[in-house]
Every structure is written in structure tokens, then in C-alpha cells.
Amino acid sequence: MNWWEETVFYEIYMPSFNDSNQDGIGDFRGITGKIDYLKELGIGGIWLTPYYPSPKVDNGYDISDYFSIDPIYGNWEDFNLFIKKAHDANIRVIVDLVVNHTSDEHTWFIESRSSHNNPKRDWYIWRKQPNNWESFFGGSAWTLDENTKAYYYHSFSEKQVDLNWTHSEVKQAIFEVIDFWIDKGIDGFRLDVINNLSTSCSFKDNPYDEEGKQIHLNDVNQPGILEAIKSIEEHVKKRNSSLFTVGEISSDRLDLIEQYAGPDLLDVTFNFNFGSLEKLDIDEMFLQLKQMKETYQENRYPTLFFGSHDMPRFWNRLASKDLRVYQLLAALLLTSRGVPFIYYGDELGTGDFVPHSLEEIKDIQAINRYHDEKNKNKTDQAALLEANKVNRDRSRASIQWWDKKQDHSWIGFAKKNPDEKQIFQWFKQLLALRKKYYRAIYDYQILNKENDLIYYQLGKVVVLLNFGKKTKLDNKWGNLDMLLSNGKVQVSNEQIIITDKTTWIGKVRV
Ligand SMILES: [Ca+2]
Ligand SMILES: [Ca+2]
Structure with a gap:
């Protein structure tokens, strides 16, 4: 079995996780200082968001040097110590690989834009005239470069320039990047x-x-994309077959997401069909679970997450600040079939951070929206309201690890949950339970829903998640032993009575 099939991952948003030197920005020493904490929680893998040198127009997803660490996060000694401490604690580390685009300040692009004849000219995508493609951050995806009087393509910000993946040298250059980080001891991408x-x-x-x-x-999922991903995967696995790859597929269509993973392709992909539901909808959630069950069988797995740096905190978004609902969602996240990813702070019930002015907004997507609204003659307040609807800062704020008020953070501080200790214990118990009883190989023997009660069985473990009112369920299992619960549940041989908004996890007695 692959290690990642039994691993719960933890996403660390680099600048916001833990700041060791009080300059307001999270860093490697800060993460190293939290390894014991993550180990206690039961985490087996860390995903680091980009830590490379970058002008940070998109918080590091605009890399200007693939072979270095941004000094604000530390130096090589700090990085090596972090990898060592993580590995000593049996925690693996995967790193973000951003190869759709580079920063416009990357030397490759500086060379490319310098002249029509530069050897790196075609490493990027240049056209005399733009087509109608729009950037995912708003506006045209093409920007005129005065120097050579041509347009370059950027599917995101104009400072994130798309690489030309039809060019063989681009692929080779990225393979060197991959090799470099594998040699540094990382466990996947x-x-x-x-x-x-x-x-x-x-x-x-x-x-x-x-x-x-x-x-x-025509600008995403282009012809040739599967071949490109296969070649990346082949290169990674040739180095070491235990390296793990997880892909972000910008889609919420399961059929499309799913086709990027499999033998010769990525190990898993992020399932936005499930993870990024905009509000709690038990029917929809159950439908997506059913579809995932049908789509991923045997040694294929969906990913499970309710949080990331691109979506609001699920404390607000899905649980509407209801502790019992949050516990139900955490149980679903950590007991269903797939590879779970916890977003930093979710184990503490962290809530959304909401900026109160344009000056407080860091997310380029929200800043762009603010200016769009102002251009439509909206008031500052109205523009702010619209901007915050798409503002990814909400889930990117710094964690306040100490009771003592910290002075500053590059962004605001995340909203602390008064029940954070209880929530942490709940996550810890769920992770321990997953480790003890679950093997990802288990398929659902049962996956069902009655009213607002979702219930399933994986192996010998039975999970009842009652999102609704007090209800009854026929006992299909006979003798059951309780493993974890947060409410009143009566189990007899005929039926199970479960109180409202209650999680109950048990085991079939043999
Ligand atoms: Ca720092
Ligand atoms: Ca592209």
C-alpha cells in the first residue's frame, strides 16, 4: 500500500501559519516549532504552499526563482532542519509546484521579452494580436509588451506569465526543478x-x-494536456515510485477531475465537487459522496477537504458557526473514503477573517473586484462588500498561537474559536480513530441517507452523521460498540435512536 493512502495531510499556507521571529510572516522555523503539535494531532503529511522567491502578486504562486527559498521564510539551514524534524516525526512533506506560469520577474521571462530572437522567446506565449481569452482574475488574458510590440499570455495576473508547454525545453527546465526538490528530500508535489x-x-x-x-x-484542458501530465508523472516516479502527486484541477465536474488521476497519471486530484460546496446542503453532499463512491474504486481515491487557501473557512461557510455541525463535518472529512486534507487552523475551528477596508485586502482577486466595482460607480462600502465575497484573505489570516496579543501580521489575525480546545480534541480523536480502524482500501459496504442522517460502513466501522433532528434508524448491524460520539444515542438490536446534530461512530462486534 502506498503511504499516502493512509495519510491525513495538513495544508500550511506559508506566510500565515507560524511566525518564529515576529516579523509578521510565517516561516520555516515557525513550522518546525509546530511539528510536535502536528504529530500530536496525528498528521502524516504536510503540504507547503509556495516558499520560493516571488514578487507575491499572488502570494507566492508567481515564482521568480524555482531553486531558492524566499529569505522571508528562512534559509537552507532552516529548510533542512524542518525536513529533518518532520521526517523524524514520521511526517512527510509535499511542496507546491507551480508550472503553468512563472512570475514576469523570472529571468526566463526577462530573457523572453527582451527580443524576438531571444532563445527563450518561445518559452512563453506571444502573439501579434490577442484573442478573446479572459484571465481567471478578470480582464483580458493578454498584455501588450511595448518592447517587442507583441502580446504575452497570462491566464491569471499579468505578472503571472503562462509557460509554453509545447516547447520541449520548457519541459526539460521543469524536470530540473522537480529533480532539485526531490534531491532536497521532499516526498511529493x-x-x-x-x-x-x-x-x-x-x-x-x-x-x-x-x-x-x-x-x-479552449484555454484549459487543452489537447495534449494528459500527455504533458503523464510525462511529469513519469519523471517523478522514475526518481522514486513512492513520491506522491496531487493535482489541482480547476473544475467542479467530477468526470473531468477524475480523468487526470490514474495509472501513469496523478495519484489523486482535488475534488472540488465535494470540497468547495458553497453552503451546507445535505442532499448535495450525499449525492457527491455517492458519485465519488461510484467513480473511485479499488485503488483509486478521491481527496477529502472542506478548506483551502482559495475558499472561506468551513466554520463559516458550511457549519454557520454551529459547533455540532462542525463536528459532523470533521467526522465526515476524516472517516469517509479518500485522502483527507486539513487546512491549517481547521482543527481549531478557525473562522473567517474579514477585511474592513481596501488597505487591509491582500488578495489580488479581491483587489481587482474592488476596483471593478468602483469603476461601476459603487461606493467604497458597496465595493468592499462585493470584494469580500470573492476575497480569499478570509481563510489566509495568521493563527494567533499565544494568548498574548501579537503585534502584527502581514495580513490580519484569524478569528479564534472559543471552543478551539474541544475542536482540537475532536479532530485528534478522529485522526486516531482513522489510523486505528481505517485502511483506505476499504470500500463502502453501506453508504446511505435517511432524512438528514448520512450513514456509512467502511470495514467494521459504522458512521452515523445526523445533521438533522432526533431520528431513528433500523439497526442493520446487530451488536455495535461505540468508538466516538458527541451525543445521546440509544442502540438496541432493532433500532438506533440518535439525537439532533450528533456524530456517532461505532464498530461491528464480531
Ligand atoms: Ca517570520
Ligand atoms: Ca496555461
């Missing part, structure tokens, strides 16, 4: 917006939907 790789040069205009919104038909 999280591949950023990997289905956005530009693997075709057809440049057909994108169509629009009925509301006039552009459909990203």
Missing part, C-alpha cells in the same frame, strides 16, 4: 492549476454562456 498547462497553440476564441460569461473551453 502538489501541482497547481495543472489542467491549465498550455499544451496547444490553436488559440480558438472561447464561447460565452447565456449570461455573457466566458466559458473557458
